Amino acid sequence: MLYRLLILLFAALRVSALWPLPQSISTGSTYLQLSTTFDITLSGIYSPPADLTDAISRTKQYLFNDKLQRLVVGRGANNADVITSAASLKKLTLVFQGIEVSSISEEAVAELESRVESYTLKIPADGSDAIVTANSTLGLFRGLTTFSQLWYDWEDTIYTPEAPVDIIDAPAYPYRGLMLDTARNFFPVLDLKRTLDAMSWVKMSTFHWHVTDSQSFPLEVAEFPDLSAKGAYSSSMTYTTSDIEDIVAHAASRGIDVLVEFDTPGHTGIIAEAYPDHVACAGATPWQNYANELPAGQLRIASSDTVNFTASLVSAISSMFPSKYFSTGGDEINFNCYDDDNVTQADLAAKGVTITQALNSFTESTHGALHVAGKTPVVWEEMVLDYNITTLGNDTIVMVWVSSDDAAAVAEKGYKFVHAASDYFYLDCGAGEMLGNTVDETSWCDPFKTWQKAYSFDPTANLTEEQGLLVLGGQHLLWTEQSSPSNLDPIVWPRAAASAEVFWSGSGRNVSEALPRLHDVRFRFNQRGVGAIALQPFWCAIRPGLCVA
Amino acid sequence: MLYRLLILLFAALRVSALWPLPQSISTGSTYLQLSTTFDITLSGIYSPPADLTDAISRTKQYLFNDKLQRLVVGRGANNADVITSAASLKKLTLVFQGIEVSSISEEAVAELESRVESYTLKIPADGSDAIVTANSTLGLFRGLTTFSQLWYDWEDTIYTPEAPVDIIDAPAYPYRGLMLDTARNFFPVLDLKRTLDAMSWVKMSTFHWHVTDSQSFPLEVAEFPDLSAKGAYSSSMTYTTSDIEDIVAHAASRGIDVLVEFDTPGHTGIIAEAYPDHVACAGATPWQNYANELPAGQLRIASSDTVNFTASLVSAISSMFPSKYFSTGGDEINFNCYDDDNVTQADLAAKGVTITQALNSFTESTHGALHVAGKTPVVWEEMVLDYNITTLGNDTIVMVWVSSDDAAAVAEKGYKFVHAASDYFYLDCGAGEMLGNTVDETSWCDPFKTWQKAYSFDPTANLTEEQGLLVLGGQHLLWTEQSSPSNLDPIVWPRAAASAEVFWSGSGRNVSEALPRLHDVRFRFNQRGVGAIALQPFWCAIRPGLCVA
Structure with a gap:
């Protein structure tokens, strides 16, 4: 049946769950696990502000507690072998490249045009360390947020289907x-x-x-x-x-x-x-x-x-x-x-x-x-x-x-x-x-x-x-x-x-492209205790691209 | 200011919180407390069905746990004296007047036109026993439901402001x-x-x-x-x-x-x-x-x-x-x-x-x-x-x-x-x-x-x-x-x-009359763990009749 073909087609397209979409992103198609010993470390900050270390703790909790399965038919079952045999990522390093360290809280309440929210994120496909760089703790925090959206769960293995990941990002408006x-x-x-x-x-x-x-x-x-x-x-x-x-x-x-x-x-x-x-x-x-x-x-x-x-x-x-x-x-x-x-x-x-x-x-x-x-x-x-x-x-x-x-x-x-x-x-x-x-x-x-x-x-x-x-x-x-x-x-x-x-x-993207990612937002929010609602029947949510006029 | 006068006017009108409204209801203006030893007993049934005794237990829980304050400015504070000095109701008796006893569950799934949901409810103003009568356990259950909607809380005193209550009720449609x-x-x-x-x-x-x-x-x-x-x-x-x-x-x-x-x-x-x-x-x-x-x-x-x-x-x-x-x-x-x-x-x-x-x-x-x-x-x-x-x-x-x-x-x-x-x-x-x-x-x-x-x-x-x-x-x-x-x-x-x-x-009632009672439904549902939403600003909810075009 034709819809089965369409499903296969869309399942083959990787759907990055990032929201909002970074300014620049390239992803691969290699599966990568999050190691059970995965940790997040800081570099370039000797006395990190408490809100940054708190943000790191929260991110680790999200990573291991989200337990969000991919929104595809089978929820990941079709890729179980490649998921469980994938290389493991053991470390994410946040690299502070700014001049002076302020807390996220200080930076968040600075003048709108003076805030630095830009960051880069690199995740190699082979399990070597991932890196977020930024010139501000607010930028590191935005990078952490992006990082936490990349991962799915399959029977307690946390993985991404799209390593390597290379992101350069900054907001269009403050x-x-x-x-x-x-x-x-x-x-x-x-x-x-x-x-x-x-x-x-x-x-x-x-x-x-x-x-x-x-x-x-x-x-x-x-x-x-x-x-x-x-x-x-x-x-x-x-x-x-x-x-x-x-x-x-x-x-x-x-x-x-x-x-x-x-x-x-x-x-x-x-x-x-x-x-x-x-x-x-x-x-x-x-x-x-x-x-x-x-x-x-x-x-x-x-x-x-x-x-x-x-x-x-x-x-x-x-x-x-x-x-x-x-x-x-x-x-x-x-x-x-x-x-x-x-x-x-x-x-x-x-x-x-x-x-x-x-x-x-x-x-x-x-x-x-x-x-x-x-x-x-x-x-x-x-x-x-x-x-x-x-x-x-x-x-x-x-x-x-x-x-x-x-x-x-x-x-x-x-x-x-x-x-x-x-x-x-x-x-x-x-x-x-x-x-x-x-x-x-x-x-x-x-x-x-x-x-x-x-x-x-x-x-x-x-x-x-x-x-x-x-x-x-x-x-x-x-x-x-x-x-x-x-x-x-x-x-x-x-x-x-x-x-x-x-x-x-920035504007100008189309809703069809956005919808599968927004489904991901909704279900990830649900996993984190926020009652976001269904946008479509679940049948549609796990068949990206089918439920269109 | 005129709106203060209107508030006083509406506060003086007793707003019965019953929903749906009984076919026949007369209420007084005497305050009546629910005794801390209040109990519900059965008469006319020697071996009560389990679902009826369960319904009685649930009703008692609602009566003491709803903790719903009246939807008026002050939430009852203006009547604290009369509330706390009111006569106490110690007992509600459910009087079964039918021929043969069936369970609520059996009666609920009978043919639509054969169901008997009618009941009467009398609550004297002086604290003497209240009585629900019905020819069916389903009718007794409907009466219990009505009874549970009559009560408010003021600092842990459960009371009604409108005794005596006399209700004869039956549904317009099954x-x-x-x-x-x-x-x-x-x-x-x-x-x-x-x-x-x-x-x-x-x-x-x-x-x-x-x-x-x-x-x-x-x-x-x-x-x-x-x-x-x-x-x-x-x-x-x-x-x-x-x-x-x-x-x-x-x-x-x-x-x-x-x-x-x-x-x-x-x-x-x-x-x-x-x-x-x-x-x-x-x-x-x-x-x-x-x-x-x-x-x-x-x-x-x-x-x-x-x-x-x-x-x-x-x-x-x-x-x-x-x-x-x-x-x-x-x-x-x-x-x-x-x-x-x-x-x-x-x-x-x-x-x-x-x-x-x-x-x-x-x-x-x-x-x-x-x-x-x-x-x-x-x-x-x-x-x-x-x-x-x-x-x-x-x-x-x-x-x-x-x-x-x-x-x-x-x-x-x-x-x-x-x-x-x-x-x-x-x-x-x-x-x-x-x-x-x-x-x-x-x-x-x-x-x-x-x-x-x-x-x-x-x-x-x-x-x-x-x-x-x-x-x-x-x-x-x-x-x-x-x-x-x-x-x-x-x-x-x-x-x-x-x-x-x-x-x-039955139809033909107007929405202005219904609204204060529907506010009560919403807040009572909230107290019982159902997330019914606000119909109006809370300012309006506690000032019945003001928020109209």
């Missing part, structure tokens, strides 16, 4: 992220750490943490304890300052910078629980007049007290995160809220300014606080496209979210930006609206964004060559109106790996 | 189901058992098990061992005969009949692995010419050998399940497959029959085997609407799946039927197509079917009163091309509870 909203619904620290682990496996570099919103303020800020005491869903649904340290350290040691977002001046209704004087139209109804989502509530940007409060709060939160970046949000400001707020109107009148001028001053103050702290502000696209903010620094980084079409307009204004467009990267789209009294089956950003859709994204579409240099990278995003820990893994993985590859490897 | 496809992707026994548990919590009565399909044959059939030996994805992805016994017993003891489906003559490509002579166009390409989904393959309905093989196989499988019902499938037959199959064409010529006549004979034989075994055949709608099958028995039950609009045509032909329509009840819709090489964002049955959509279903729409009597009930369905154990709970729950209520309580 920002490869995932955004998670922990305000609509709360996610325990363990869920965040598991997500960070998974992100690191596909070499993501940034966890964009939309930590607060109008629904809850789960972030404990030592200087402003009432914010979470009165604004978190409960004391158990709070990120304490030690939780934050834990999460930040977990992320950084895995090459991930935590970009925290304190969304202002909109999306702040919950602050009224602790500081009612700082919030206009808190809980006002009908909410549709005052916000895109209930409960309404925005910081009183015309109030000097509120501006000072917000700047102090921005300072306090930013001091909890080592990142050079901090998002002050700035999306979906509802000006009707301010029109109807007597306090704001009185403040505007007293100062003799318009609401736009007030927003400019507010932004200048909050971003000023960030600059004092040595941080670069990040904002949602409306701040540069819609609100006529003239006080933004040239260093401001913009998140394009409303539509990918808006990237060109942001570039036109000369800002560096991150692709986070709803039409490609919103993981929550396509599950109906969250409102309780409608039978509406479509969400505002329908349809569901498939991994293929994200994978087809072109980061420099409609940009000049010069504008293309403004692209820092991109990310998937999960807004959590209808998500909770129960569906975190399945709604994110393996879909979010699509953007991880686009922004590491 | 068939309230969930269909799961275990052929596209495999689900371990533990996943099925957890799903059966969850189904029982919302009083579902039928697990429609689409156990095999063209992709895999995970069902071990003792008489035909090669089917699973060669057709299961692996030996560990097989339901052994003892697994089947385990699953059937688990289901029946929870009031659930297992309706197994051996889909024929289409959707059988995998049978070619063990019995190539019985399958036409196995794996033929391009698959689109031969099947709605790959791999192609259909039983050779014109071959006497294949007809006899299929009838024997139907007998063998049906003998593994105590149900009075058995589905032979019958959807999506591709006649081009038979046109292009030389063997089938030769068989047709030798017998001098058309393919339709052959399909009639095939159906007569397989259904004949069922009738001999005392079973009622169940088929997909094409068998009565599209294929001109004149050999179907009048007892045949039809599953309406292509469109809810087809129910009237099935009723017109006089068959009893089950609502299983893709436009209301398909849980998999709206996540893109499964094919690997397309960037298509929409699935054939887009959009996603929200719980509200299913809840708005009217089982007797477009039917005469007489035709309405042909409705046996309905079900949600999960086809698993893009599902696996990782997303089983979140893709099914709490959505599938919507049909459970429509077909128990």
Whole structure:
């Protein structure tokens, strides 16, 4: 039968399971075992940072515990003889070739353009030592991650079918992220750490943490304890300052910078629980007049007290995160809220300014606080496209979210930006609206964004060559109106790996080539305890290339 | 602020967490504790069946382990005094008022129309004994299920805020189901058992098990061992005969009949692995010419050998399940497959029959085997609407799946039927197509079917009163091309509870009234280890009635 021929054909093609695909890779067709005495050693570093030695330990655990069988019919049985008689690799050496040794954690939170993530990986076919080289510990870590994806299990023999391997690799863009909203619904620290682990496996570099919103303020800020005491869903649904340290350290040691977002001046209704004087139209109804989502509530940007409060709060939160970046949000400001707020109107009148001028001053103050702290502000696209903010620094980084079409307009204004467009990267789209009294089956950003859709994204579409240099990278995003820990893994993985590859490897690859590797990602994630979902029937997963239109 | 007033207003309204809603319920506003010595006793049964005493034990565990706080602001704190000073309920008595005692398991697999699920429940407000009455152990079990949904936790005091409770209840329809496809992707026994548990919590009565399909044959059939030996994805992805016994017993003891489906003559490509002579166009390409989904393959309905093989196989499988019902499938037959199959064409010529006549004979034989075994055949709608099958028995039950609009045509032909329509009840819709090489964002049955959509279903729409009597009930369905154990709970729950209520309580209720109760379902499921997802931000869940358009 023809399909049997096709299966044989595809089985003959070796399918490297690497994700994201390295910039340059050549592989052979020799089987190579991992020796039971296999070890990873360091060269060129005399006093290795603890996070590097930890990463080595984790890698060894993955290598021997993944137990991932090849996704082919027979799962490796057809090659049992050659697997078990293959030469053995006894050692991988990580060769540090940089000038000065920093920890992965330090390097992960450096300025985006200054990070060195490049590495090389060579695995000879004859069992002689494998080598990863890099000029940074972050680069060595990326190399370790690649190394760990090359191996399969057949009856407790760990092997690769494609030695020798020769890789030269570096990311196309420094920002490869995932955004998670922990305000609509709360996610325990363990869920965040598991997500960070998974992100690191596909070499993501940034966890964009939309930590607060109008629904809850789960972030404990030592200087402003009432914010979470009165604004978190409960004391158990709070990120304490030690939780934050834990999460930040977990992320950084895995090459991930935590970009925290304190969304202002909109999306702040919950602050009224602790500081009612700082919030206009808190809980006002009908909410549709005052916000895109209930409960309404925005910081009183015309109030000097509120501006000072917000700047102090921005300072306090930013001091909890080592990142050079901090998002002050700035999306979906509802000006009707301010029109109807007597306090704001009185403040505007007293100062003799318009609401736009007030927003400019507010932004200048909050971003000023960030600059004092040595941080670069990040904002949602409306701040540069819609609100006529003239006080933004040239260093401001913009998140394009409303539509990918808006990237060109942001570039036109000369800002560096991150692709986070709803039409490609919103993981929550396509599950109906969250409102309780409608039978509406479509969400505002329908349809569901498939991994293929994200994978087809072109980061420099409609940009000049010069504008293309403004692209820092991109990310998937999960807004959590209808998500909770129960569906975190399945709604994110393996879909979010699509953007991880686009922004590491560059765009322009086709989904048919990517699919078998993405199946591998999914099953390897499952083996490591992350609930990534099936992309196809298992019949298809073990017959690469057959299940196509 | 207005929203605070609304919160107070809704907090004052007691929100009963019962799901499905009983036919008749009256509740008071007196708080009542569950005594720490609370017990459940039986009356009228001298030698209680083991599954009833097990159900009582499980109920007690749920009562004390659910630890579900009320979904209101404060989670019960505002009523702490009245909770802790409330009268205590020490005993629930289950009063059997029937003639003869059978086990729940026996009653759960009886003929649909003969099952007695009705019960009454009375809980006095003063702490005197609560009583469930029923004429059947299945009815007592349904009453226990209702009882277990009434209680909340506040700092280890288990209480209800709405005593006295007086309920008279019985289902609107006997068939309230969930269909799961275990052929596209495999689900371990533990996943099925957890799903059966969850189904029982919302009083579902039928697990429609689409156990095999063209992709895999995970069902071990003792008489035909090669089917699973060669057709299961692996030996560990097989339901052994003892697994089947385990699953059937688990289901029946929870009031659930297992309706197994051996889909024929289409959707059988995998049978070619063990019995190539019985399958036409196995794996033929391009698959689109031969099947709605790959791999192609259909039983050779014109071959006497294949007809006899299929009838024997139907007998063998049906003998593994105590149900009075058995589905032979019958959807999506591709006649081009038979046109292009030389063997089938030769068989047709030798017998001098058309393919339709052959399909009639095939159906007569397989259904004949069922009738001999005392079973009622169940088929997909094409068998009565599209294929001109004149050999179907009048007892045949039809599953309406292509469109809810087809129910009237099935009723017109006089068959009893089950609502299983893709436009209301398909849980998999709206996540893109499964094919690997397309960037298509929409699935054939887009959009996603929200719980509200299913809840708005009217089982007797477009039917005469007489035709309405042909409705046996309905079900949600999960086809698993893009599902696996990782997303089983979140893709099914709490959505599938919507049909459970429509077909128990009857239709016509509005989603706003249902939503707070469905939040309760979700959180109670979570407490019991089932990963039901968030329907709304937690802010909304604890403020019933606010998050509406």
